[in-house]
Amino acid sequence: MKYVIIGNGPAAIGAIEGIRKKDKKGAITLISKEPHHTYSRPLISYLLLGKTDEERMKYRPDGFYKDNGVDVMLGVTAESIDPVRQTVKTDKGKVPYDRLLIAAGSRPFIPPMKGFDAVEKKYSFMTLDDAKALSEALTPETRVLIIGAGLIGLKCAEGISGLCGHIAVVDLADRILSSILDREAAAVVEKSLREHGMEFYLSDSVEEFKGGRARLKSGKTIEFDVLVTAVGVKANISLVKDAGGACERGIIVNDHMETTVTNVYAAGDCAQGTDCVTGQSRILALMPNAYMQGECAGRNMAGEPGAFDRAMAQNAIGFFGLHMVTAGAYEGEVYFERGEGLYKKLFYRDDRLMGYIIIGDIRRAGIYTAMIRDRTPLSGIDFELICKDPSLLPFGKKRRAEMLGGVKN
């Protein structure tokens, strides 16, 4: 069996580990555009922050490819796939496959902005090379303008906060981190970030860049030296789309990570599957999902059927020591608690927990995540107790004995 994996992120690594759980012998070829050993992209902001280094950023140890018998083609770009002959055409020649995984991730999306092309120092913040290039452009006096107050934009802001003079962030949304926080929670985090010297221009966007200045829709102007665009990402779907596979915003996959093209699978940020909380088909561009989708794809490619139907939004992120965790969908009734070092919202509907936002004391939040994932009926547990304090107490003796006595997840 010949496996080919396009991509070198967590979905790709998950696939290798998934394949090897079942098939120790089959040939695996990994094709990656980036020339680096597999590394964790979200760590690039920590690299700039000095909390990690290139060595420790490695997502798996140096011997990983060799130990798993993976033939690695780094710095090679996959250009197209021929689903009939089952080959991948790359800039270095053709690679045949029996099973193919597209784990090609996504690329920055840059909206059309007037004068953008003329901006001299402009960067994205997706890859290790992006991060290195950005940090080289910074001096302690540099004024940085970041377009996008999402996870990438703000992690970038935190990462460079010690390397530059000033940071301004513009976002079209009315709040920061609009994809994971509601208005109140966003205000809590925004306050903390402002205390670290960041400036925010919300419900606003750049009308025009001109001579080191950004003129906003609101009429305000921001002077800057370096521009970072972190508005959003676009899934890399062309390989499958061009081969005739079904795609929307991402490559459509079923619970086995199969695309509509025979023997072609997709996982990670380029794949669009089902959100187990809402039932919607969407891209869940998050590392845990990427890994688990990849692993599921790998197992299925190796002939071991098994579904991954537990994809959901789940985020853990921190800025300057303020931690926040979120998961699921923010729908239904709300349990709200706010206190010293804690902001907590639990969303519940139809006898199940739908989602949560917790800022500050995030301890044991995984117990809530598991309730969302497992659709734990709230009527069967002491909901009032678990709202206050996530523990295994509210589950009762019997369920606890299963949880703590066995080896299930």
Added chain:
Amino acid sequence: MAIEFMYPEYEVLRDPDRCIRCRVCERQCANEVHTYLPEKDRMISDDLKCVNCHRCATLCPTRAIKIVKSPHTFKENANWGQKEITEIYKQASSGGVLLSSMGNPEKYPVYFDKMLLNASQVTNPSIDPLREPMETRVFLGGKTHEIKRDENGRLIPIKRVKLELSMPVMFSAMSYGSISYNAHESLARAARELGIFYNTGEGGLHEDFYQYGSNTIVQVASGRFGVHKKYLDTAAAIEIKIGQGAKPGIGGHLPGEKIVGDVSRTRMVPEGADAISPAPHHDIYSIEDLRQLVYSLKEATNYTKPVFVKIAAVHNIAAIASGIARSGADVIAIDGFRGGTGAAPTRIRDNVGIPIELALASVDTRLREEGIRDRVSLVVAGSIRSSADVFKAVALGADACYIGTAALLALGCHLCRTCQTGRCNWGIATQRPDLVKRLNPDLGYQRLVNLLTAWNHEIKELMGGMGINSIESLKGNRLMLRGVGLTQKELDILGIKHAGE
């Protein structure tokens, strides 16, 4: 005197250099001796509440705690000691009968400690128990009087109901109620694993433990608590309890507060009602009456189970035992004055009864003289503390011993002697669920098995040293005993010679 001043008997010494405020002591003390003061970040103790059970000291992970006897003292003399004085104060204050638990602690002679054992030298070889088979198995029940043979001269076996014990030790009667469910489970499981027996006491038999019936002796006492057909049928043997070494001549009283849940069901006493065991059996005023009960029980169980009669060792023990031997009982259990209890009036416990060694010797002698020793087995109890005590008891004439206190010690009891409070920190003499769970029977039963396995090894070694390979050869073999520091009268009663003779 309106002011009551009781200085604490024990003091908790806490080493400030070692106490890490983990508060394990506080959580583990049912007497609430230890308290954490958050504002001072310090542990304090209320010594008055301390019963010196060592729970805190045992669990303290840094060994920061020790309990010492208070040096605070009265102006004692040889007559008026601390105990006598404080007891006066207590009674002057309460007007009540003093209560105690466990066995008689007073300084009466321990005859086991005044007897020494023999060993082989030159003329009769000793046996290495690690190389040669050694038999410690004993059977309880009357022996066959006559031997009958068939026409071919082969022995015709006569079926008699007997108990087979892998070694001459059993767990003595401790009721469910006086000790916990987990203590009972430990005893039952250990008895099964060891091939011996444990005894329900007069608290009935919890239905969970019917599975251990073939290793269970059920008791029928004056209150008849928990006695029903299935109870009798489940057991391997039935014991009629006449008396108990710790409190001869009096009955028992389990207060209504302890008659709850399973205890109530098992005893067949309504919840909250006091369970009063009368001092006498109201249907027994003579050996003939006793015989009626013995045979009632035999009849009820179709003559399939040996019947024990348990009595406390009192002055007239030999004559009483002779009567019991003639009542049809299969085993006489004699409980000496040091036998334990969950609660007894202090004066009774400390002043009534006689030592088991003397009682045993005189009973064995009397039954032999009367030619009826083979009708019954003798089981003795009342502070058997070691395999040496067992060994000496067998040499004096016992068929087996009951151990109670020793078994509880194996389960964790620290002999603090406050069983009557129901706050046993070791989960033994309590029914409080949070305390009961402190005794995990998985560990408890193993410790009992360990203890008796060790004793059995020791018994075999002692036997081997004498050149004896079967415990039966030791029984009543008083030549193997010599007295030290005993008067001629004591030697005569014990039926042994003095060392050097």
Added chain:
Amino acid sequence: MKRVYVNEKWCLGCHLCEYNCAFSNSGGRDMATTLMGVNIRPNIRVEEGEGVCYAVSCRHCEDPLCVKGCIGGALSIEDGVIEIDKSKCIHCYTCIVMCPYGAVMPSEDGAVQKCELCVKTKKGTPACVAGCPNGAIVFEER
């Protein structure tokens, strides 16, 4: 594989496991001097409610969500034991969001900590098991 299991029927809520864990992972020689005045952060935690107590530590799942979710590759499975390489942890706490038992937690320095079955202390039986006074915590194959 042998794992740590807590039988809540026998757990006394004494919290000794927490102290034994903290001491074992401290590398100190003497508990009193090592833990004196220290606000301990054990990898096993006792939970208590009305008449109920039990300790919770990492289950060492066969299919561990924390490892799958770890964005930095700091969590890994070594011979079935889920271990944390603290030097690779960047304090994102994704693992905390993933763990259904709440058994992964932030340590004092921000990196996450979790039970590693005392493999790094090389003492054989995990300290919580060895020190449990009631046999409520066992280390066995199930």
